[in-house]
Amino acid sequence: MLEAAALIDVPAAVNFAKGQFQNWMEFNLRISPDYAVVVYSVGIRHGGQAEWEYVWKKAKETKVASETEVMMSSLAHSQEPWLLWRYIRWSLDTGKIRMQDVRNLFSYFAVTPLGRSVALQFMLTEWDEINKRFGMDAYLLRDIIYATTSLINTDFEYKQLERLYRENPPAGFASKAAENSLALVRSNIYWMKLNHDTIYEWLKKNAGTDSEGGINRN
Known part of the structure; x- marks a missing residue:
C-alpha cells in the first residue's frame, strides 16, 4: 500500500519515505526490509545527485545481493x-556494471516513463555498440530489446525502431526478438487508438477535486 501510494505521490506516503531515506543517509539508521523498495525509490525520485551518488556507493559496498538489487533498481527512478543517461551508459562499462547485470539494468529503466524514454533513446543512438557488444548473447540482446520497447505505443517511435532494425539487424537469432518487438508495438498502437480517448474522457469525468476545486491528478 505504501509503495502504491508513493507512486502516485500521496503526500503522507512520500513524506514518510523521504524521512526514512534522510535518516538512513544522514544518521545511518537502518531501513526496514519491508519498506526498502519504496524508501530508496522515493529518495532517488525526489532527490538529486547527492542522493543518487550515495545510493550508488552503498549498492557497491553491500555484500547482500538482494540489497544491491533493490538499490540498483531504485537508481532508475531518478x-x-x-x-539516467549516465547510468544506462554504464551498461557499456564493465567497470561500472557487470555484464551479467546488464539485463537487470534495462529492466529497471522499464519501470518509469522517463526511464523508458531514456532507455529507448539510448538504444536508438548506441544501437551499433549494443548490437556488437551484446549480440554474442542473443538471450541478453533479446531481453534488452523487450525491456526497452514493450510499452512503446506511438507511430513515430515504431518507425524509428523499424528503420533501426532494417539498417542494422540484431545479431544472431535476436532478429526474431526484433520482429516480435515490432509486432508488440503495433499491437500497443492499435490498443491506444481504440481505447485512449474513451479512457481519457472517463478519467476526466470521474476525477476527484482537491481542496481548491481543481482536478485531482492522483
Missing part, C-alpha cells in the same frame, strides 16, 4: 535525465 527524474534527472542526465543521471
Whole structure:
C-alpha cells in the first residue's frame, strides 16, 4: 500500500519515505526490509545527485545481493535525465556494471516513463555498440530489446525502431526478438487508438477535486 501510494505521490506516503531515506543517509539508521523498495525509490525520485551518488556507493559496498538489487533498481527512478543517461551508459562499462547485470539494468529503466524514454533513446543512438557488444548473447540482446520497447505505443517511435532494425539487424537469432518487438508495438498502437480517448474522457469525468476545486491528478 505504501509503495502504491508513493507512486502516485500521496503526500503522507512520500513524506514518510523521504524521512526514512534522510535518516538512513544522514544518521545511518537502518531501513526496514519491508519498506526498502519504496524508501530508496522515493529518495532517488525526489532527490538529486547527492542522493543518487550515495545510493550508488552503498549498492557497491553491500555484500547482500538482494540489497544491491533493490538499490540498483531504485537508481532508475531518478527524474534527472542526465543521471539516467549516465547510468544506462554504464551498461557499456564493465567497470561500472557487470555484464551479467546488464539485463537487470534495462529492466529497471522499464519501470518509469522517463526511464523508458531514456532507455529507448539510448538504444536508438548506441544501437551499433549494443548490437556488437551484446549480440554474442542473443538471450541478453533479446531481453534488452523487450525491456526497452514493450510499452512503446506511438507511430513515430515504431518507425524509428523499424528503420533501426532494417539498417542494422540484431545479431544472431535476436532478429526474431526484433520482429516480435515490432509486432508488440503495433499491437500497443492499435490498443491506444481504440481505447485512449474513451479512457481519457472517463478519467476526466470521474476525477476527484482537491481542496481548491481543481482536478485531482492522483
